Amino acid sequence: MTLSGPLTFLLQLPLASAAGAADAFLERLPLVARDWVTSWLPEPWRWLVNSLLSIAVILSVFGLLFAYVTLAERKILGRIQNRPGPNRTPIPFTKLRFFGLAQPFADGVKSLTKEDVVPRGADHLLHFLAPVVLLAFSILTFAVIPYGRHLVPVELNAGVLYFFAAGAATELAVFMAGWASRNKYSLLAAMRALAQLISYELPLLLAWVPVVLVAGSLSTTEIVAAQAGWQFNVIPHWHVFTPWGAAGFAIFMIAALAESNRSPFDLPEAESELIAGHLTEYSGFKYALFFMAEYFGMIALSGMAITLFLGGWHAPSPYVEFIPSYVWFMGKLSALLLGFIWIRATFPRLRMDQLTRFAWKFLVPLALINLGNAAFWSLSFHWSGPFQILRWLISVLVVVGPFVLLGRKLSAGVAPRVYRYAV
Amino acid sequence: MSVSDLSALNAQRATPGARVREVHDSFHGDLLEVSMGPHHPSTHGVFRMIVTLDGETIVKLKPVFGYLHRNHEKLGETVTYLGSMPYTDRLDYLSSMTNNWAYALAVEKLAGQAVPERAEYVRVILAELTRLLNHTCLAGFLMQDCGCSGTPLMYAFREREYILDLFESLSGSRMMCNYQRFGGCRVDPSADWLAGAQKLTDRYGTFLDEFETLLTGNEIIMARTQGVGKLSPELAISAGVTGPMLRATGVNYDLRKVDAYGVYPRFDFRVPLGDHGDVYDRYMIRVLEMRESIKILQQALAGLPAGPIMDPKAKLRSFRPKAGEAYGRIEGPKGEIGFYLLSDGSPNPYRYRIRPPSFINLTVLEDMCLGHTVADAVIILGSVDIVLGEVDR
Numbered sequence: 111m112t113l114s115g116p117l118t119f120l121l122q123l124p125l126a127s128a129a130g131a132a133d134a135f136l137e138r139l140p141l142v143a144r145d146w147v148t149s150w151l152p153e154p155w156r157w158l159v160n161s162l163l164s165i166a167v168i169l170s171v172f173g174l175l176f177a178y179v180t181l182a183e184r185k186i187l188g189r190i191q192n193r194p195g196p197n198r199t200p201i202p203f204t205k206l207r208f209f210g211l212a213q214p215f216a217d218g219v220k221s222l223t224k225e226d227v228v229p230r231g232a233d234h235l236l237h238f239l240a241p242v243v244l245l246a247f248s249i250l251t252f253a254v255i256p257y258g259r260h261l262v263p264v265e266l267n268a269g270v271l272y273f274f275a276a277g278a279a280t281e282l283a284v285f286m287a288g289w290a291s292r293n294k295y296s297l298l299a300a301m302r303a304l305a306q307l308i309s310y311e312l313p314l315l316l317a318w319v320p321v322v323l324v325a326g327s328l329s330t331t332e333i334v335a336a337q338a339g340w341q342f343n344v345i346p347h348w349h350v351f352t353p354w355g356a357a358g359f360a361i362f363m364i365a366a367l368a369e370s371n372r373s374p375f376d377l378p379e380a381e382s383e384l385i386a387g388h389l390t391e392y393s394g395f396k397y398a399l400f401f402m403a404e405y406f407g408m409i410a411l412s413g414m415a416i417t418l419f420l421g422g423w424h425a426p427s428p429y430v431e432f433i434p435s436y437v438w439f440m441g442k443l444s445a446l447l448l449g450f451i452w453i454r455a456t457f458p459r460l461r462m463d464q465l466t467r468f469a470w471k472f473l474v475p476l477a478l479i480n481l482g483n484a485a486f487w488s489l490s491f492h493w494s495g496p497f498q499i500l501r502w503l504i505s506v507l508v509v510v511g512p513f514v515l516l517g518r519k520l521s522a523g524v525a526p527r528v529y530r531y532a533v
Numbered sequence: 534m535s536v537s538d539l540s541a542l543n544a545q546r547a548t549p550g551a552r553v554r555e556v557h558d559s560f561h562g563d564l565l566e567v568s569m570g571p572h573h574p575s576t577h578g579v580f581r582m583i584v585t586l587d588g589e590t591i592v593k594l595k596p597v598f599g600y601l602h603r604n605h606e607k608l609g610e611t612v613t614y615l616g617s618m619p620y621t622d623r624l625d626y627l628s629s630m631t632n633n634w635a636y637a638l639a640v641e642k643l644a645g646q647a648v649p650e651r652a653e654y655v656r657v658i659l660a661e662l663t664r665l666l667n668h669t670c671l672a673g674f675l676m677q678d679c680g681c682s683g684t685p686l687m688y689a690f691r692e693r694e695y696i697l698d699l700f701e702s703l704s705g706s707r708m709m710c711n712y713q714r715f716g717g718c719r720v721d722p723s724a725d726w727l728a729g730a731q732k733l734t735d736r737y738g739t740f741l742d743e744f745e746t747l748l749t750g751n752e753i754i755m756a757r758t759q760g761v762g763k764l765s766p767e768l769a770i771s772a773g774v775t776g777p778m779l780r781a782t783g784v785n786y787d788l789r790k791v792d793a794y795g796v797y798p799r800f801d802f803r804v805p806l807g808d809h810g811d812v813y814d815r816y817m818i819r820v821l822e823m824r825e826s827i828k829i830l831q832q833a834l835a836g837l838p839a840g841p842i843m844d845p846k847a848k849l850r851s852f853r854p855k856a857g858e859a860y861g862r863i864e865g866p867k868g869e870i871g872f873y874l875l876s877d878g879s880p881n882p883y884r885y886r887i888r889p890p891s892f893i894n895l896t897v898l899e900d901m902c903l904g905h906t907v908a909d910a911v912i913i914l915g916s917v918d919i920v921l922g923e924v925d926r
Contacts, residue, residue, distance in 0.1 A: 187682065187683070187684075190684060191683055191684050191687035191688070192687060192688070192691060193687060294565060294567045295567070297565075298565075298567075298586075298589065298907065301588075301589075302589075373680065373682055374680065374753060376680070377908075380680060380908065381574060381680075382574060382575040382677060382678045382679075382680055382911055383575070383680075383907055383908045383911050384907070385573060385574060454682050455682055455684050456681075456684065456747075457681070457751075457753055458676060458679035458680045458681045458751070458753050458754055458757060459679060459680025459681075459753075459757075459908075460680075460753060460756070460757070461756075461757060461906060461908045461909065462589060462906060462908065463906070464756055464757075521752060521756065523759070523760070524752065524755045524756050524759055525755070526749065526750055526755070527808075527809075527813070527814075527817065529805050529806065529807065529817060529818070529821055530805075530806055530808070531803040531804060531805055531806065532785040532787075532790075532803065532804040532805075532806055533803075
């Protein structure tokens with residue numbers, strides 16, 4: 111082993127590469143760094159350390175992201191509600207506050223030092239397992255998301271399928287938590303969680319089937335590759351910029367809100383009704399684990415939405431392609447997370463029957479129609495000239511027509527009222 | 534609970550839209566009894582509901598209160614007439630000004646005490662400010678119960694603090710004002726204070742517009758509240774329900790018009806009425822009432838006469854009314870708040886009795902909740918507008 115080998119990457123320093131964006135130094139930086147680390151090791155160990163490094167990077171990057179998304183959520187909620195949000199936590203042993211940037215770590219220390227209460231009569235094993243299982247499954251989903259041009263932790267040819275299989279298991283952990291707590295509120299939350307799982311798993315799955323149909327693959331890498339390129343160097347070939355893609359994206363995001371138990375679908379932990387739902391009997395670090403899993407789920411579903419509909423790591427325009435792909439991915443992720451937070455600050459909660467009715471009578475039919483729409487789109491790919499306009503027109507109508515009709519039926523009997531006055 | 538009980542319950546409590554399951558066997562599962570409260574986040578204090586659930590549908594609801602009982606009415610018999618005034622602040626601690634006024638009105642009736650005109654105007658101004666404060670808070674609480682993550686509540690509380698600032702600068706206390714006296718008010722509001730009240734009145738409509746933009750036309754809020762917790766006018770009248778809750782059922786009964794107490798007949802305002810008696814109507818009636826309150830405030834502030842704030846002949850400390858009885862009532866923000874006083878000529882009342890609007894409005898809770906879900910029960914309770922200080926006394 112010589113020093114010259116590991117340090118050769120320094121020779122690749124020129125930023126703008128003539129060979130195109132794929133080989134730019136910044137683009138390859140994570141790979142180069144990884145290879146530099148593993149080049150110190152004997153050859154037979156490298157694959158193992160490579161995988162471990164991927165895991166370590168995912169855990170640390172998304173762990174940190176989780177910490178700061180919680181802070182961002184509290185800050186943004188605070189600003190929306192015209193209060194400052196947490197801003198008092200200093201760096202330890204100093205008086206430097208930096209807008210409360212140390213807050214997530216203070217929260218972590220607090221939840222670690224709190225007493226871990228297990229109710230008498232609770233199922234101790236399930237009560238302990240529920241947060242662990244929840245967290246494990248939500249971390250598993252990170253494996254198949256392409257974070258950048260060269261950054262796919264695991265290349266599965268059925269990556270999308272794997273993602274949603276692992277994601278669906280998280281709701282079972284919520285049920286475990288509710289059942290094991292031996293608390294009536296938790297039990298109600300568990301029932302709600304299961305009903306929500308069954309209702310919203312279907313539109314979630316039906317929303318991404320059109321993508322698989324058009325891209326022709328279940329592999330996340332190939333789905334992202336199918337969205338490369340730009341129309342007139344302006345409009346990217348992302349799926350969201352097609353009628354079926356826009357509808358699919360909307361359905362996917364609504365179902366993702368429900369899957370990650372976020373407002374307005376946060377029924378399992380409805381604070382004003384069920385105190386804290388399935389979290390009622392959890393305290394200390396187990397509670398923090400639930401929180402972590404919820405945010406991981408949110409981040410993973412946003413990442414999958416980006417992969418399926420928002421062009422993955424692709425830049426929105428060829429002129430900004432010099433910015434590395436993982437930066438674009440993170441940018442899109444932040445935008446979606448901001449959307450999640452904004453929705454939480456704005457909307458009230460639905461009722462259980464309205465929630466399920468919305469899924470079965472609105473989202474599922476719409477997603478099925480959208481599937482047919484995507485089939486039409488992929489069959490008519492060779493239409494050109496005026497037919498291209500006709501193709502768009504048909505596709506838009508096929509989505510908007512049922513949307514209006516189903517929406518009208520769904521909100522029948524609900525309307526603003528006019529009030530009379532006594533003289 | 535047996536099958537016969539449930540069918541009897543259905544026959545007895547059949548309100549439109551409320552379905553209670555009658556079949557009760559092992560196939561259909563058991564009923565679940567949940568004790569909501571007294572430390573539940575949305576029971577507005579230490580209120581408790583023992584609900585029997587079929588799935589999430591309520592088949593039986595038993596309200597339990599008294600956790601905040603303070604022996605208020607008995608205490609009133611052991612202190613002087615003036616000594617009771619601070620205690621009335623603690624009844625409905627969101628609207629101490631109107632509590633004070635109702636009590637002062639009862640004592641004034643008992644003693645035949647006159648009130649100067651300026652004091653009457655100030656009382657109206659303070660009562661309408663209290664109505665704004667109470668209804669704003671209630672709208673915020675109700676939306677919090679609906680599951681908004683605090684946003685409407687925070688905006689409501691911002692406005693509430695502006696009104697409380699006015700109360701504090703006038704009476705020295707934000708919430709426990711202890712401001713009214715028999716024969717007038719304790720302090721004369723300064724020109725600065727009146728200018729502040731005018732400023733608040735002028736911009737309150739803008740706040741209401743902002744608030745309503747976010748909430749009133751919101752599809753989820755309409756879906757959550759319309760048709761939920763219906764109350765029929767007949768039941769409302771026979772249960773003695775008053776205030777916005779009664780007017781939401783379409784009954785035209787506003788003591789400001791019916792009794793025409795104080796100087797209210799001089800002001801031009803309308804009484805909004807609902808047609809459905811559900812949660813949405815109760816919310817909207819309160820919003821519309823706030824808009825009418827702004828009109829009253831504008832007129833009262835413009836027409837405030839000069840003169841004394843207290844009747845110079847009024848006695849406070851050595852107050853001994855003749856033997857007799859009196860009932861003074863006003864239209865509080867929550868409904869009819871009344872004080873009944875029985876005097877035997879001593880410095881203390883012989884009997885001191887309160888008609889608390891939130892307690893009486895609460896009695897129809899089960900009728901409104903049956904057949905709805907837990908989530909609905911929370912917002913129905915929120916729309917009744919209770920303060921436990923007044924319910925439990």
